[in-house]
Amino acid sequence: MTDEWIIEVAGLHRAFGTQQALAGLDLQVSRGEVFGLLGPDGAGKTTLMQCLAAILDPSDGACRVLGFDTVRQAAEVTSRIGYMSQGFTLYDRLSVDENLVFAARIRGVPDSAFRERQQRLLEMAGLTRFGERRAGELSGGMRKKLSLCTNLIHEPPLLLLDEPSLGVDPLSRRELWRMLRAFREQGTTVVLTTPYMDEAAYCDRLAFLHQGRLLAVDSPAGLRSRAEGSVYRLQTDKTITAKERLDAASEVIGVQWLPGRLVFQLAADTQLPEHLRTALEGLGMLQPVSAELEHAFVQLIGGGGERRGAMPVLPVAGGEEQAAEPIAVADLSVRFGDFTAVDGVTVNVAAGEVIGWLGPNGAGKTTLIRTLCGLQRPSAGSARVAGQDIARAPLALKQRIGYMSQRFSLYPDLTVAENLAFFAGAYGLRGEERRSATAWAVGMTGLEGTGARWVGDLSGAQRQRLALACAVMHRPQVLFLDEPTSGVDPTSRQRFWELIQSLARGGMAVLVTTHYLEEASYCHRLGLMFQGRLIALGSPAELQGEVGIAAGEGMEAVFMAFMERERSPGEAAA
Amino acid sequence: MNGRRIIAVVVKESREILRDPITVGVSLLMPLVMLFLFGYAISLDVRHAALGVWDGDATPASRELVEAFTGNEYFRLAAHYGSLHDLEQALQRSETDLVLVIPPGFAAELARGGRPAVQVLVDGTYSATALLVSGFARAIIAGYRQQGRPQLLRLETRVWYNPSLNSANYVVPGLYAVILLAFPPLLTALGIVREKETGTIQSIFASPLTAAEFITGKLIPYSLIAFLQMVMVIAVGYAWFGVPFEGSLPFLLAAGLIYVLCTVGIGLLVSTVTRTQLVAMLLALIVTLMPSFLFSGLLFPIFTMPEILQIYTNVFPGRYFVDISRGVALKGAGLEILGFEVALLALYTLTVFLLAVWRLKKKVA
Numbered sequence: 001m002t003d004e005w006i007i008e009v010a011g012l013h014r015a016f017g018t019q020q021a022l023a024g025l026d027l028q029v030s031r032g033e034v035f036g037l038l039g040p041d042g043a044g045k046t047t048l049m050q051c052l053a054a055i056l057d058p059s060d061g062a063c064r065v066l067g068f069d070t071v072r073q074a075a076e077v078t079s080r081i082g083y084m085s086q087g088f089t090l091y092d093r094l095s096v097d098e099n100l101v102f103a104a105r106i107r108g109v110p111d112s113a114f115r116e117r118q119q120r121l122l123e124m125a126g127l128t129r130f131g132e133r134r135a136g137e138l139s140g141g142m143r144k145k146l147s148l149c150t151n152l153i154h155e156p157p158l159l160l161l162d163e164p165s166l167g168v169d170p171l172s173r174r175e176l177w178r179m180l181r182a183f184r185e186q187g188t189t190v191v192l193t194t195p196y197m198d199e200a201a202y203c204d205r206l207a208f209l210h211q212g213r214l215l216a217v218d219s220p221a222g223l224r225s226r227a228e229g230s231v232y233r234l235q236t237d238k239t240i241t242a243k244e245r246l247d248a249a250s251e252v253i254g255v256q257w258l259p260g261r262l263v264f265q266l267a268a269d270t271q272l273p274e275h276l277r278t279a280l281e282g283l284g285m286l287q288p289v290s291a292e293l294e295h296a297f298v299q300l301i302g303g304g305g306e307r308r309g310a311m312p313v314l315p316v317a318g319g320e321e322q323a324a325e326p327i328a329v330a331d332l333s334v335r336f337g338d339f340t341a342v343d344g345v346t347v348n349v350a351a352g353e354v355i356g357w358l359g360p361n362g363a364g365k366t367t368l369i370r371t372l373c374g375l376q377r378p379s380a381g382s383a384r385v386a387g388q389d390i391a392r393a394p395l396a397l398k399q400r401i402g403y404m405s406q407r408f409s410l411y412p413d414l415t416v417a418e419n420l421a422f423f424a425g426a427y428g429l430r431g432e433e434r435r436s437a438t439a440w441a442v443g444m445t446g447l448e449g450t451g452a453r454w455v456g457d458l459s460g461a462q463r464q465r466l467a468l469a470c471a472v473m474h475r476p477q478v479l480f481l482d483e484p485t486s487g488v489d490p491t492s493r494q495r496f497w498e499l500i501q502s503l504a505r506g507g508m509a510v511l512v513t514t515h516y517l518e519e520a521s522y523c524h525r526l527g528l529m530f531q532g533r534l535i536a537l538g539s540p541a542e543l544q545g546e547v548g549i550a551a552g553e554g555m556e557a558v559f560m561a562f563m564e565r566e567r568s569p570g571e572a573a574a
Numbered sequence: 575m576n577g578r579r580i581i582a583v584v585v586k587e588s589r590e591i592l593r594d595p596i597t598v599g600v601s602l603l604m605p606l607v608m609l610f611l612f613g614y615a616i617s618l619d620v621r622h623a624a625l626g627v628w629d630g631d632a633t634p635a636s637r638e639l640v641e642a643f644t645g646n647e648y649f650r651l652a653a654h655y656g657s658l659h660d661l662e663q664a665l666q667r668s669e670t671d672l673v674l675v676i677p678p679g680f681a682a683e684l685a686r687g688g689r690p691a692v693q694v695l696v697d698g699t700y701s702a703t704a705l706l707v708s709g710f711a712r713a714i715i716a717g718y719r720q721q722g723r724p725q726l727l728r729l730e731t732r733v734w735y736n737p738s739l740n741s742a743n744y745v746v747p748g749l750y751a752v753i754l755l756a757f758p759p760l761l762t763a764l765g766i767v768r769e770k771e772t773g774t775i776q777s778i779f780a781s782p783l784t785a786a787e788f789i790t791g792k793l794i795p796y797s798l799i800a801f802l803q804m805v806m807v808i809a810v811g812y813a814w815f816g817v818p819f820e821g822s823l824p825f826l827l828a829a830g831l832i833y834v835l836c837t838v839g840i841g842l843l844v845s846t847v848t849r850t851q852l853v854a855m856l857l858a859l860i861v862t863l864m865p866s867f868l869f870s871g872l873l874f875p876i877f878t879m880p881e882i883l884q885i886y887t888n889v890f891p892g893r894y895f896v897d898i899s900r901g902v903a904l905k906g907a908g909l910e911i912l913g914f915e916v917a918l919l920a921l922y923t924l925t926v927f928l929l930a931v932w933r934l935k936k937k938v939a
Contacts, residue, residue: 016939050776050938051777053779053781055776055779055780055936055937055938056937056938056939057937074936075782075784078779078780078781078782078936079782081778081779081780083775083777083780084777085773085776086773087772087773088772088773088774089773089774089776089777091586091774092772093590093593093594094586094589094591094593098586098589099584102582102583102585102586103580103777103781105578105582105585106579106582106583106778106781106782106783107781107782108576108579110783129630134593150777151777160780301939312707327823471711502634506749
């Protein structure tokens, strides 16, 4: 037993029935590290965390945490660590203070130390004013921060965090990280999981987890350097032609289809073939760009393996009578009692445009989408969606829009075919129309041959594409996507965006909400909401220009700059 | 077992419970509703049975016999019928529970000093009532014109413990046991499974709290609620239903505390083996509420059941507490008589607790 390793994992296997969640892991984490486990949903991240927290026994192999065996000395482990599980770990009916008191008492924190730590933690989390408030009434970001506080109250030497930033807006995420860094300074070791590549960059070391195996363990810079030199950007108007060329080349393992440009990467140890280079240079400006973590991941899994040619672009239904601006919102407000959820929002979205909708939790994004879908009556202002007045014709409206939220829109106890049939029925598709719509949706999303499978058994990426198929099979003029890409691997995400771009080509107006700021680059324009108001609207480049941030800084910096600008000193103290 | 940690769980749990006043209110109201419903609905007594009469004699003597029937609270005169055919119809339509047929020549036979025959036809659809009714009829006929005659033999019946033979006195103390087996587990079955659904259980597992401490911390507040329920139903039973209370109240409360710890423990045990609140609720219903009516001896005396079922009834703690609460309330029995039942309950409670602790393994799978 060595003292320097806080965590030692050797030959770790864990099966659930016939499913291998972890298939032989070896891993060491040293004292004082911030160690990130990166991987898509279903990669085994949570299973590994539960094994480390000694609340799940390995099928084979062993974990030593803080020098204790997690099976034989589970009590020694659990009495020392802090473990924040995915989702929520608070008691909603207890106040902020009461949650902290409970966490402290069950962990034997002496009362004398508690007062001082409580004060310091709440201050760091910006929750000092909310001590009396019930946890259930906090916003998502505040809940996460409080959850973190309850796991830091006993000052554990090791903190295990399972997707700490899931559903947390960038602002709260930054505060969360500030807390983690402060504790790291004191020598706390932090192990966390994340599906976000940008967050992974903050870690000292990273492990890529894929299908229960470790692909690589290295520093973020080290991982990026593995893919260095294999990533190119092609600036072109002829994205479809370029895409076809790239798909035909076996050397290309990943393509990101962005507005007006394609970013593609080559397999490790291959060169850009001369004929392809010439062909691409004929289409636009080709230049090498620096690799991101995402590229390293794609390289390690060797691409998706099942990449496809360009999808058949089908025009949206009722194209001839289509409005030029399928989403036209004028001074729209939604109030609940005294609370203004959406405050005078004006925005127009053109046919074929993809608009990204950003903002912290509780900014009013969901309310706005619900209103545009005809599920919520506006208090003031007007909006036309797919040519229909949302206040007058909610039924006609629903025929012309598609809505997808990855987590809730499918029935896991039905098969793929049954889900498709249900949605086809819900859109009123019949007979031949129904058959062709289903066939098109299935073909487009690459779900052929999965008809008889239970949705619950599909991978996260397949479920996501099925949800999209269900949302667009009636070829709506407007598509709303609510956090569509959380928890899937980068290759699947690239492929998903490819689908979105080809749908937009058919004339669909697409509105996407996301917390995943990297995805902002896939959108033609971005809207940023804060406290119900639309505080910024424009292309990524325009927004960067407005707050004077260099293109290389990434969207997170832009997002923050806008937020800081909005937060007047008076409000911060309120 | 660390007292400080247990108290932390008790405090946290109590706060959560108290901040859901609707659940607390319903859980206190439900037992009372059940007590009232069943206290009134379940009556094994026969009062005012409908009597039909075919008086073929129509003499003062025959009318005197009818009056002997209707002159007490057991029977009321429903109708006089003109023919035997009408009588049959009346029985078929359940207009009467029994009919009295007095043939012509009844008075003449009596006057001759003979023993005239009368017929009583009883609707035997529900055998228990029919037996009682025919028993009453027999007694009335036997007592007819006995007054003033020399008596050869006299049977004196004394009913002990429930001298008024009021079935509420029998049913209500039994209900205490059934109510306390039916409701506390429903509430507590959600106690742990709720934490499984929200995910907070993972934080509990990954903490120094032991399974025994966690279960104890849950047991205490829920048992307090159940104890409150018990005090309420006993008070209402005494004050409203007028059920006698012969024995010692502290003894009944002490035995009751053991009993509610046991039933609350069953709820927690259910909670440790289920994954969703809905399943927990249904399972709690199946293992407590349903058998508690059948197998506790509340309505159906256990000694009349087939032997195999009699053995089966031993599984349900309600059975022992029915004996205890009836014994204390009606017979004034104490520990010297009910010691065995109390000991069994205590053993049962301990077993349930240990099973729950064993099931809650502090592992997610």
